[in-house]
Ligand code: GDP
């Protein structure tokens with residue numbers, strides 16, 4: 157593993173900030189029997205729900221609730237874990253937490269429980285990341301695919317690939333070590349056939365991971381259109397409820413609705429370019445600069461026009477500055493123009509208000525995003541995972557061209573394996589771990 161497990165005691169409120177029915181203080185460390193006994197009167201029976209009073213140093217009751225004690229190694233972190241489930245108020249939870257700190261614990265850093273679980277081999281890195289992704293999931297589909305990664309399906313597919321690579325590497329290294337065995341030996345063992353098979357499976361995993369990344373990251377859409385063409389109405393219609401204020405006064409809404417809008421579970425990040433115009437006002441100029449930044453990173457541009465009019469000069473000016481991304485022209489208000497809902501190439505005719513044609517737009521956006529709504533086997537994946545899978549693919553391609561230089565061939569296979577290993581965290585670098593776990597919420 158990457159570094160030595162730490163052995164101090166950490167504690168945190170594990171439930172969300174604010175008030176709730178119950179709140180949980182979670183403690184993890186090498187030896188919690190004494191700490192547990194000091195708070196709840198006696199060391200709770202392992203893995204049993206123990207009703208108890210949580211007391212301060214003078215014996216005053218701070219709260220009452222359930223104490224759960226998981227001695228190492230059968231716990232989430234692999235260390236002793238104590239969970240104190242009390243009432244979900246910020247002050248009372250703080251009192252219980254402070255009692256634990258008094259008894260030698262320190263406040264856990266974000267993600268520190270998961271980090272310890274990883275360092276103690278309870279989870280691999282991809283699984284640990286999927287905990288954060290499950291908590292942050294913006295749609296049911298995203299939550300389901302994060303769960304699939306958490307149970308280890310994604311990691312298992314990566315390990316299968318690694319195993320196949322190791323098998324092939326052993327074959328090649330054996331040939332290198334015993335030069336009397338020659339290339340014919342590899343040909344008989346079908347080294348190239350094995351490479352083909354690995355590449356095919358890698359492509360499959362990459363496809364599923366890309367789908368998962370889409371669920372995680374969402375689709376960035378730039379909305380271009382004159383005031384009053386129906387941008388807010390379209391967003392509301394896609395969101396399925398009144399998420400933005402629609403008014404008849406031009407220029408009253410410029411808000412992006414972001415996470416409220418999903419298509420097939422894909423979160424849509426919408427950047428409204430309605431406010432993009434030349435200005436002398438510095439604050440407004442800053443906002444405009446930020447909007448252009450979002451435009452730079454967009455996946456798709458939606459150009460909204462009134463079905464009775466068409467594309468004008470101000471839209472053309474924005475289009476001219478767009479990065480080369482797919483663009484759809486949406487002719488809105490067909491109910492007024494008396495046109496039927498339809499789609500033709502990259503143009504859609506619909507009515508945001510009446511709802512006609514919305515499905516056509518949804519389906520086209522999914523196609524542009526590369527989403528295949530199979531729902532099956534989608535793994536929650538991060539950019540980091542995609543980059544590693546792509547790198548592994550490139551290494552395999554290099555290996556192919558290196559043939560018949562066996563030492564180069566073997567080296568590329570080794571690098572491909574290294575890339576795959578980084579996904580599950582084998583041989584992970586410490587700075588990578590810090591980067592990953594620091595983005596968790598406290599108490600995870
Ligand atoms: P925005 O300024 O581009 O965001 O436009 P809004 O969404 O605020 O809509 C401006 C006006 O057009 C509102 O009165 C909407 O009710 C109306 N509107 C939007 N879409 C349609 C549509 O498809 N048909 C009709 N008849 N009116 C629409």
Ligand code: ZN
Nearest residue numbers: 387388409410
């Ligand atoms: Zn609007």
